[in-house]
Amino acid sequence: MNRSYWIVALSLTLAALSLQCAGPRETARLVATPPLVTEAETTAVVRVQRVGKASWIGRDTVRSGRFDTGRLWTFEAPPLDYWEATYGFRPDSAWLTHARMGALRLVFESGRCSGAFVSLYGLVVTNHHCTWESLDLIDRPGEALLEEGFYAATLSEERRLPGLYAEQLLEARDVTAQIARGLEEIRDDVARERLRNRRLERLKQQLEAEVRSRDTTLHVEIVPLYYGARYTAYIWRRYYDVRLVMTPELRVGYFGGDYDNFTYPRYSLDISFLRIYGADGQPLKSPWYFRWNREGAQPGQLVFAIGHPGATRRHMTVSQLEFERDYTLPQRLRLLRRRAQILERYLHQQPDSADIYGLRSVYFALKNTIKATEGQLQGLRDPYLLARKQAAERALRDSMMANDSLRNRYGNVFAQLEALQRSKAAAAPQTAAFQFFGTSTLLSSHILLRALFGYAHDVMRRRGAFAARLAELRREALKIRNWPDSVEVGYITARLEELRDYLGPQHPSVQRLLGDRTPAEVARDLVARTALKDSAAFARLLQEGYLQSGDASVPVIEVLGPLYFTLGQQLDQFEARERFLNARLAALRFAVYGRTVPPDGTGTLRIADGRIEGYAYNGTQAPAFTTFYGMYDRFYSFRGRSGWSLPARWLTPSEAFERATPLNLVASTDISGGSSGSALIDQELRLVGVIFDSNLEGLAGSYIYMPDRGMRAVAVDSRGVLEALRDLYGADRLVLELTAGKLVSDEAEAETLMEMN
Structure with a gap:
C-alpha cells in the first residue's frame, strides 16, 4: 500500500511520508567491470522439464544478461x-x-x-x-x-x-x-x-x-x-x-x-x-x-x-519478487478489476454523464493498469524469468563471498530480506484490506477519501498543528471532485467487501461497520445521507469541524481512520526496514559493478x-x-x-x-x-x-x-x-x-x- 501520494500521510505522525531509503556512501569498486557483451551473447540456454503439472527449469543452465537491470x-x-x-x-x-x-x-x-x-x-x-x-x-x-x-x-x-x-x-x-x-x-x-x-x-x-x-x-x-x-x-x-x-x-x-x-x-x-x-x-x-x-x-x-x-x-531479490508474485500483484488485480467493472457498468448506462465527470479517462487508465499488472504477474510466474534473476543474484553473492570486506559488511543482507518478506506475508490480509485507501482518486471512493481528509484535519487541529500545514491539507482535500452516486455506492461497497473478506466477518471493526447489514446496504445508506458527495458542503464541514458535524460518514471514518493509520504505522516499519536493506544491497551491487549498472x-x-x-x-x-x-x-x-x-x-x-x-x-x-x-x-x-x-x-x-x-x-x-x-x-x-x-x-x-x- 503506497501512501506517499497524499499529504495525509505526511501530516499525521501515525503514517510518515514514504520515501526511498538512504544508504551508505559510495564504496570503491572491488571487482572488475563485467566485459562488454552484445544482446545475442546474453541469450540463456534453458532446459525445461515437466514435473507433474509444473514446469521446472534447470537453473544451472540459465545465465543472466549484462543488461538484465536495464539501460536506463x-x-x-x-x-x-x-x-x-x-x-x-x-x-x-x-x-x-x-x-x-x-x-x-x-x-x-x-x-x-x-x-x-x-x-x-x-x-x-x-x-x-x-x-x-x-x-x-x-x-x-x-x-x-x-x-x-x-x-x-x-x-x-x-x-x-x-x-x-x-x-x-x-x-x-x-x-x-x-x-x-x-x-x-x-x-x-x-x-x-x-x-x-x-x-x-x-x-x-x-x-x-x-x-x-x-x-x-x-x-x-x-x-x-x-x-x-x-x-x-x-x-x-x-x-x-x-x-x-x-x-x-x-x-x-x-x-x-x-x-x-x-x-x-x-x-x-x-x-x-x-x-x-x-x-x-x-x-x-x-x-x-x-x-x-x-x-x-x-x-x-x-x-x-x-x-x-x-x-x-529490477534490483529486487528473488524473495522480494516472489512476494510481489504471491501477494502484491494478485491483491492489486482484484481491486483494479472490481473498480473497472463498476465504471464499465456506469459508462454503459450513463455515457453522457460519464463524460461530464471525466470517468471515461478514469476507466481507460484502470484498464491500462490492469493489463500492465497482468503482464507483470505473468512475467513473475514465468520460471525462466525467476531463474535468470536467481542467476544474477547468485553471481552477486559469489562476488561478495570472494571478498572478505564485502562478506563481512553485507553477508547477511539476503537472509534479512527473506525474513522481512515472511513478516510482510503475515500482514498481507490487512494490507490488502486498505490497498490504495486514501492514496488514489482513481481507486478510492471520493466520499471516503474526503472523510479521511476530514478526520486527519480535525485530529491535527486538536493536536495543535501549524496553520500552514492545516491549510495545505485543506488545499489537497478540496481538489477531490464530485462523483455520481451510483459510482460512489459501487466503490464503497467494494471497499467494505474487501475489509470483510480480508479481515474476516468477525473482526471487531467489520462488525462495527456492517452489523447485520450487507456492504451494499451500508454503502447505499451512506451515499443517500452524507453531505460529502458535494464539494461545497464538504468545504463547509471541513472549516466548521467535520468530526462534530453529525454527518453520516463520521461513524464510518471513526472506525476506518484509526485502523488505517495504525496499520500504516506497522507498514511504515516494514517499509523503513526494507528501504534500509535495499540500500545495503544496492551498496553491495554498487561496490561490485559501479555505474556499469544503471539505477x-x-x-x-x-x-x-x-x-x-x-x-x-x-x-x-x-x-x-x-x-x-x-x-x-x-x-x-x-x-x-x-x-x-x-x-x-x-x-x-x-x-x-x-x-x-x-x-x-x-x-x-x-x-x-x-x-x-x-x-x-x-x-x-x-x-x-x-x-x-x-x-x-x-x-x-x-x-x-x-x-x-x-x-x-x-x-x-x-x-x-x-x-x-x-x-x-x-x-x-x-x-x-x-x-x-x-x-x-x-x-x-x-x-x-x-x-x-
Missing part, C-alpha cells in the same frame, strides 16, 4: 565507453546537453508523462493518452474533445491546459555525502529514517533558496538512486503556461482500444501537440529542440529514447540506447514498422467494431494520402511507466518516433530487461504523423512548423506558404 542511463553518468564499443558512437557534451534540454517532463493531477520540444517556438510532442485528463477539463458546452479531437487553426485558438505543467532538467548534483553520511551505523530503523528525512528536507530547502534567488521558476528534487547508494539533486525549470495545439480523435489515438493495448503489431496515432508559452504570453523560444525527421528511421538503426521512466524493480527508474530523466528491430512472436516475425494499410485492415476485418472504428475523415481521405507510410515502429530501447511521450531520436538529434507503449513481452520489464526475449518499446513513426497531419487533418500550420521551422499565425497563411513551396 542517467545523463550525469552516460556509458560513453559502452556506446562507443557497441555502436561506434561517442556523443560529446554538446550532444548530451541538447538531448537533455530537448526533453520535458509533463506533470498533471494524477500522473506524469514525457514530452519533447520539436520546434524553436515551444512546440511540444507527447502522447494522446497523456492529455486525456486535460481534455476533460477544457471541454466547452457542446464539445467532446476526447471523442472528436482538437486542432487550433490559429495561434490564438491554442487552448491552455489547467493543472498541467512542464519541467526541463537543467542540472544534476551529487549530494550523497550530505544525506547518507553515517546512516548505516544507526540501528533503529525509525530513527534512521527520521534523520534521513530531516536531512533531505533541510538540504532541499537550502537548494531551493539558492536556485530561486536566481530564477523563481526553478524547482529542486532530491532523488535516491540505487536505493540510496547515491543521492542526486535535480534542478528543474518549470513552465506553467502549456496550451493544446492538436490532438486526434480517441478512435485513432487509442486505435484498437484495450484489445490492442500493450500489443504489437500496432496501428495508433497516439500523439498530441502542445505549446509552452513564456511569461510574456508569447510562444517560448528554445534552441533545444529535436528536428522532425521526415525520412524516419531504418531497420537496425541506433536510436535513443529520451524520457522519464517511472519506478522499476532503477525513478521518474527522472534517462537516456536509453537500442535499435529499430522487430522480433519473433507467435510463431512468426513482428516487423520493425507497420503502415496505415494495417490500420485499415483492422478496421475492415472487424467491420468497424468498437475499438477498431475510424472517424469519417479517415474513411474518405484525400488522394494524396499514402497508406504505405509507416505508422508505428518498435525499438529495443529500455522504457518503463512514465516513458509515454518520450522522444525517440537518432544520432543527429532528429526525432524519428514518439514512444507510447510497450509490447506484451515488455510488461515484465518492471523486473528485468530482456530485449533478447522480444521486449520492445512501441512508438508512433515520425513519417506517419506528418502524413496524417498533412493529408487527413489539413494541419498545414503544424506541418510547416515541424518541417520548415516556421511559426505562422493561422491556417490560411500556412496554406499559402505551402502552395508557394
